Amino acid sequence: MQQPDYMESINACAAHYGRDAEAMRDFLLAGHASAMQLENRGPIAFDANGKLDQRILSAYKQYGFYVFTNVLHREELMDIEEDLEAMKKRFPTGPGERFAADDSPALGADCSAPTLVWSKPLGDPLGGSALANGRHEVKLHEPQAAPGSPEWAPFILLGSLQFSETCLRVYGHPQLLKIAEEINGKDFAPFNETLFIKEPGIGAAVSWHQDGTTHWDSPTFDEDVHGFNFMVQVYGSTAVNGVWVLPGSHKAGKVDIKGLVKESGSERIKGTVPLVCNAGDVVMCNRQLVHGSFANTGLERRVTVNMGFHRRSSVLNVMGSGTHNEAQIFDETLIAKRSEVIGYGIDARRQRFPSEAPYVYQPFFEQGLSYKWDADAKASLHDYNALDLSI
Ligand SMILES: O=C(O)CCC(=O)C(=O)O
Numbered sequence: 001m002q003q004p005d006y007m008e009s010i011n012a013c014a015a016h017y018g019r020d021a022e023a024m025r026d027f028l029l030a031g032h033a034s035a036m037q038l039e040n041r042g043p044i045a046f047d048a049n050g051k052l053d054q055r056i057l058s059a060y061k062q063y064g065f066y067v068f069t070n071v072l073h074r075e076e077l078m079d080i081e082e083d084l085e086a087m088k089k090r091f092p093t094g095p096g097e098r099f100a101a102d103d104s105p106a107l108g109a110d111c112s113a114p115t116l117v118w119s120k121p122l123g124d125p126l127g128g129s130a131l132a133n134g135r136h137e138v139k140l141h142e143p144q145a146a147p148g149s150p151e152w153a154p155f156i157l158l159g160s161l162q163f164s165e166t167c168l169r170v171y172g173h174p175q176l177l178k179i180a181e182e183i184n185g186k187d188f189a190p191f192n193e194t195l196f197i198k199e200p201g202i203g204a205a206v207s208w209h210q211d212g213t214t215h216w217d218s219p220t221f222d223e224d225v226h227g228f229n230f231m232v233q234v235y236g237s238t239a240v241n242g243v244w245v246l247p248g249s250h251k252a253g254k255v256d257i258k259g260l261v262k263e264s265g266s267e268r269i270k271g272t273v274p275l276v277c278n279a280g281d282v283v284m285c286n287r288q289l290v291h292g293s294f295a296n297t298g299l300e301r302r303v304t305v306n307m308g309f310h311r312r313s314s315v316l317n318v319m320g321s322g323t324h325n326e327a328q329i330f331d332e333t334l335i336a337k338r339s340e341v342i343g344y345g346i347d348a349r350r351q352r353f354p355s356e357a358p359y360v361y362q363p364f365f366e367q368g369l370s371y372k373w374d375a376d377a378k379a380s381l382h383d384y385n386a387l388d389l390s391i
Contacts, residue, residue, distance in 0.1 A: 004032045004276075006238050009298035013240045016122075016143035016297040020266065027268040028239040035239070035273040038247065041067035044175045052182040060183075061223070064250035064286040065275065072170065072232065072280040079352075080234050083166040084195075084303060090163075091116060094152050107163055113325055113386040115163075117156040119204030121145035122295035125155065127207030132323050136207035136292075137257045140267050143297050145202055153202040157195040158324060159385030160305070161341055167193065167305050168373075169352055170232055172345030174359040179284065180309040183228060186362040189315050189335050190342065191227050191308030192324050192388035196293075198241050198303070203296030206243075208257050208269060211287035213321035214391040215314065216254045223251045223288060226391060227310035231275065231283040234305060239274035240298030243283075243291050246272045250288035257290065315389045324390040338387040339363065340380070343371025 004010065014025035040063045045053035060066040072080075092098060092106035095118040100106045108115030119125045120142070126132055128139035161168045170176075171193065180188045197203065212226030231243065246269060249255055264270045269290070275283050285291065287308065296302065315330045328334070342361050350358045351373060364370065371377065 004029070004239065006240065006298070006300065009238065009240045009300055012299055013294075013297040016295075017141065020141075023266065023268065028274075031244065031272065031274050032239040032276060035276045038063060038273065040065065042069055044068050044071060044179070046178070050178075052179055057182070060284060060286075063247040064223075064289040065245055065247070066284045067275065067277060068282045068284065069278070070280055071173070071176070071282040074280075076166075076169070076353075077234065077280055080166040080170070080305070083164050084234065087163055088154075091154055094118070108159075111159070111383050113383045114158045116154060117158065118152040119155040120151075121149045121153045121202035122204065122297060123153075124205035124207050124295065126209075127205065132209075133213050133321060135209045135211075135213065135323075137209070138207055138261050138267065140205040140207045140292070140294060142205070143295055149202055153199060153204060154197045155204045157197065158192070159383070159388075160195045161193050161345070162378075162381040162384055165348055167195070168341070168345050169349040170305055171307050171341065172347070172349035172359065174349075174357060176230055176282065177342070177346070177359040177361065181362075183224065183284075184309050184311040187312045189310045189312050189389055190338055191229070191310050192385060192390060193305075193307045193341075196302070196304040196306060198293070198296040199301050200241070200296055200299050203241065203302070205295040206293045208261070208267070208290055208292035210249070210255060210290055212391065213323055214318060220313070221253070223286065224311065225314050226287040227308055227314060228284055228286050229306050229308040231285055232305035232307070233277040233279060233281050233283070234303045235301050236279045236281070237275050237277040237283075237302050237304070238298065238300060239276065241293070241296040241300055241302040242274045242276065243285070243293045243304075244269075244272045244274050245285065246290040249290040250286035255290050260290070310389055310391065315391060318391060320390050322390070324388045325386050330389055334387055335389065338384070338389060340371060341384060343369065344373045344377050344381070347371050348373040
């Protein structure tokens with residue numbers, strides 16, 4: 001078996017698992033090998049009629065995820081990296097703090113909707129808790145962070161597009177939006193946008209879960225009813241720091257995760273594989289897949305630019321789950337307001353990459369709406385995630 005090129009990281013990770021070190025090492029190696037054997041990775045491809053390549057669609061349907069390779073080019077990645085570094089300097093000095101390290105008002109300090117979520121280093125703050133509708137049933141191993149580690153680690157940034165123009169431009173990516181249309185229909189709706197931040201040595205775990213809350217018992221339930229996320233990899237993603245998924249579980253309805261852990265004899269759920277990506281790759285991941293990530297005890301950082309999309313019928317006049325914002329009914333007006341960010345994303349991208357053909361979002365086209373990304377538009381995104389279409 002060809003070894004992954006991040007063996008040092010695998011060994012560093014395994015060393016945090018005490019008596020289970022060897023089992024963890026074997027799990028990471030076997031998971032990486034299995035992931036690389038699945039036929040669900042490659043460049044974005046459309047057929048002669050502009051439809052998503054049938055092989056991509058079938059693989060996505062079969063496994064519940066697809067790894068699109070080389071979606072973001074180097075120039076765009078460098079923009080994002082620079083932006084993330086600048087954003088990090090604006091983070092508050094800790095949970096509940098209102099100022100950044102340089103005493104300037106911290107990012108999100110003036111927001112009412114939730115923004116930066118923190119964790120203890122290498123913790124699993126959601127696992128086994130009632131948070132997020134209690135969907136993270138088990139607590140994952142919380143390895144010991146090295147002496148001198150910070151007391152708190154940035155973990156998830158909600159409402160990320162109000163803080164990051166480079167992420168907004170990714171949101172307006174014409175091929176990704178076309179894929180959202182192919183999966184969820186021309187009138188697709190947003191879900192939410194977040195950053196998952198997993199710095200080496202401190203990045204927290206996200207315990208095993210399925211994302212959907214509202215539609216498991218719906219008469220219209222099917223494998224796509226809770227939508228999907230694009231997981232854009234800024235630095236790449238490995239078996240050590242990446243999300244793991246149970247292929248095909250998006251079709252299985254609500255899965256008994258505690259049962260899977262019991263059957264597997266540990267938190268290393270049998271049959272799961274990691275999302276292995278290079279920088280610039282984008283995973284399309286069905287929200288119903290059983291998925292989770294371990295604490296980042298490896299040597300590489302992961303930052304995932306997450307952006308989700310729904311079928312309109314999954315959110316229209318539906319009472320939200322309250323997982324990412326206050327529960328509320330998503331009527332036409334709310335969805336239209338929340339969808340403005342699609343217009344701003346398309347225009348922000350057009351301004352930075354003028355030679356690219358912008359995506360045309362059908363609901364705007366039909367209503368003759370156009371959006372301009374400027375200072376007023378930026379101000380209008382303040383707290384926009386209070387309207388996240390969280391189901
Ligand atoms: O990026 C991660 O570690 C977790 C992602 C996740 O759970 C999600 O997108 O629902």
